[in-house]
Amino acid sequence: THPAIPETTMLPHSLLLCLLFLTPTSASYANDGFAYDGFSHAMLLIDGVASIAGRALMLTDGAAQSVGHAYYGSRFDSISSFSTTFVFIITPSYSDLGGYGLAFTISATADSLLDALPSQYMGIFNSQNIGNVTNHLFAVELDTIRNSEFGDIDANHVGIDVNTLVSINSHTAGYYTPNGTFSPLSLISGKPMQVWVDYDDNSHHVNVSLAPYLEEKPQRPLLSSTVNLTSILPSSVYVGFASATGTLSSIHSIIGWSFNPNGEAKPLNYSALSGVIQDVRRNDQSGSQVQLGAQSGSHISGGVITTVVILSVFITIVIIIALYVYMKKARKSGEWEIDCGSSSFTYKDLAAATNGFSDRMLLGKGGFGKVYKGLLQNSKQDVAIKRVSPESKQGMKEFIAEITILGHLRHRNLVQLLGYSRHKSELLLVYDYMPNGSLDRVLHGQDKRTVDWFHRFNIIKGIASGLCYLHEDWEKVVIHRDIKASNVLLDNEMNGRLGDFGLARLHNHGTDAHTTHLAGTWGYIAPELARLGRATKATDVFAFGVFMLEVACGRRPIQVNDSDGEPVLLTDWVVDAWESGSLLKTVDPKLEDYVREEAELVLKLGLLCSHPVPSARPCMRLVMQYLVKDVLLPDFQSSFLSLTSRDEEFGQHILSCPSVATTITGLSGGR
Known part of the structure; x- marks a missing residue:
């Protein structure tokens, strides 16, 4: 008999792996295939929100923006002409709206989907690895949301995927009756359905069939394609x-599953599955009733059956049409499936607020497009509207990142995102209006103004407070990745607010962040980020250290030397001044009156934050304590700033200089 692993509670992925290695499972059993008529004693690897509820495998639990995975607990040493069948139920949060679906997958490793995202990525890929041949992944998707980015034909379809969600073949969900007519099925009907996937290693042919529960396997498959899995899979x-959910969610349940790597899958025991379906019905928190098809032995007249079939087809068509109209309206109004916490605006409202995006309302422009001042007609509130052009360097990924992250954040030193809109190929973000513009313009003379020391020190403390919130105090860790003076805006009281979260990434506390490429602005980029491409809290701290020096000195992070035309780093310039005994001479000469103790604190703390060794930099909470003088800055010499982690002295110095505990992360996919 197969050894059982209790799955009544969800276990951490690593713990499940340990249990599996201790379980005396034979490879021969795995290579002979398996059949689960319920999952109470199934040997599975589970992660995300997936769990065993009763005897059913619940891939998702109805929560929004979630991902669930479940693998058979042993690796298959080889698969040739494999066959699998499974019964599933998708119970939507609303009777006709749900998302995003589930997929049967064959992958190289059990960890290959751990970085996958919810929503349109279906818990299979993320924005960076989708389409990569190195994914080594085959999937059959049951997709309940139409996504034109991936070429989806409609919001209710079955597809065959290889390394991407752009299906090599897809079809509206349904099945072919014995007389050859196509009968559509609604995947989110809440009814059990069965899927068959068969692959012939000789012809490289894969067939996918779908049918209502208790119906026989259709003679004509729904999908049939040629795929050489030998060249794709190890x-x-x-x-x-x-499986994954978005803003719209569903409960995705697997009732039974049979798989054979080298032949036809064993048939499922429908008598046993009926009890599992009852478990799903009892555990369904939405109260939806799972409707079974005609049971064997029941007696229903032919006229009633015909009427029910016609009525079912009619209702299904109405649902599909209603869903199509709903999605079309959502796309028109810009109401994307983004869990952002901010309301959306219509293009008409934003055009009215800016007098048709008149040049008289233009605040500035850059590589992303233009920013306008606007007056909302209903609330009479002044706003700033970022109008991202189709040719913008800030693409859809950055736009969605800013909406998703900034829409949830609430802090007095962060620019508040009020909403967003999409009109044809244009993207628009709506923020609180900052009447005093960017700090960059004030510091470096684009405006004929200056900022006194009192306000500069207050701006530094404000941005430090905002970063502490992002790194330590919010429910997730946010790495900004582009801290600089031009991304700090000034409100009507000259308080600094950090904005532009287009490059930001978030992750859970205690876990690694996953970024994908070198991002930021030269002069603010930490050495390890430029060398290794690893973004962490410490790389944000480095950029903040440079920002502190920039505010205190009034110089850009990289400035050309007047004498020889060579570029000079601001950090090096301040260190040289310190070593020559003239540290305070680096303070901006436009500041006629400043507090010497505060200026020295800012300069030394700025250099400490921009230390070349990540572990020497203080965390943002400690930075805040230094700035408000709850904790005294340790007394260190300028020579400490030139040490590396390989120097023998470094360990002694680091003991007297509290440091940031960095979480070094490989760059593999954004949030």
Whole structure:
């Protein structure tokens, strides 16, 4: 008999792996296939929100923006002409709206989907690895949301995917009856359905069939394609399921599953599955009733059956049309499936607020497009509207990142995102209006103004407070990745607010962040980020250190030397001045009156934050304590700033200089 692993509670992924290695499972059993008529004693690898509820495998639990995975607990050493069948139920949060679906997957490793995202990525890929041949992944998707980015034909379809969600073949969900007519099915009907996937290693042919629960396998498959899995998959693979939700959510349940890597899958025991379906019905928090098809032995007249079939087809068509109209309206009004916490605006409202995006309302422009001042007609509130052009360097990924992250954040030193809109190929973000513009313009003379020391020190403390909130105090960790003076805006009281979260990434506390490429602005980029491409809290701290020096000195991070035309780093310039005994001479000469103790604190703390060794930099909470003088800055010499982690003295110095505990992360996919 197969050894059982209790799954009544969800276990951490690493713990499940340990249990599996201790379980005396034979490879021969795995290579002979398996059949689960319920999952109370199934040997599975589970992560995300997936769990065993009763006897059903619940890939998602109805929560929004979630991902769930479940794999068979052993790796298959080889698969040739494999076959699998499974019964599933998708219970939507609303009777006709749900998302995003589930997929049967074959992948190279059990960890290959751990960085996957919810919503349109279906818990299979993320924005960076989608389409990569190195994914080594085959999937059959049951997709309940139409996504034109991936070429989806409609919001209710089945697709065959290889390394991407742009299906090599897809079809509206349904099945072919014995007389050859196509009968559509609604994947989010809340009814159990069965899927068959068969692959012939000789012809490289894959067939996918779908039918209502208790119906026989259709003679004509729904999808049929030629796919050479030998060239896509390694010799040793994991098989399982992935599922995801977006703003609209569903409960995705697997009722039974049979798989054979080298032949036809064993048939499922429908008598046993009926009890599992009852478990799903009892555990369904939405109260939706899972409707079974005609049971064997029941007696219903032919006229009633015909009427029910016609009525079912009619209702399904009405649902599809209603869903299509709903999605079309949502796209028109810009109401994307983004869990952002901010309301959306219509293009008409924003055009009215800016007098048709008149040049008289233009505040500035850059590589992303233009920013306008606007007056909302209903609330009479002044706003700033970033109008991202189609040719912008800030693409859809950055736009969605800013909406998703900034829409949830609430802090007095962060620019508040009020909403967003999409009109044809244009993207628009709506913020609180900052009447005093960017700090960059004030510091470096674009405006004929200056900022006194009192306000400069207050701006530094404000941005430090905002960063502490992002790194330590919010429910997730946010790495900004582009801290600089031009991204700090000044409100009507000259308080600094950090904005532009287009490059930001977030992750859970205690876990690694995953970024994908070198991002930021030269002069603010930490050495390890430029060298290794690893973004962390410490790389944000480095940029903040340079920002502190820039505010105190009134010089840009990189400035050309007047004498020889060579570029000079601001950090090096301040260190040289310190070593020559003239540290305070680096303070901006436009500041006629400043507090010497505060200026010295800012300069030394700025250099400490921009230390070349990440572990020497203080965390933002400690930076705040230094700035408000709850904790005294340790007394260190300028020579400490030139030490590296390999120097013998470094360990002694670091003991007297509290440091930031960095979480070094490989760059593999944004949030």
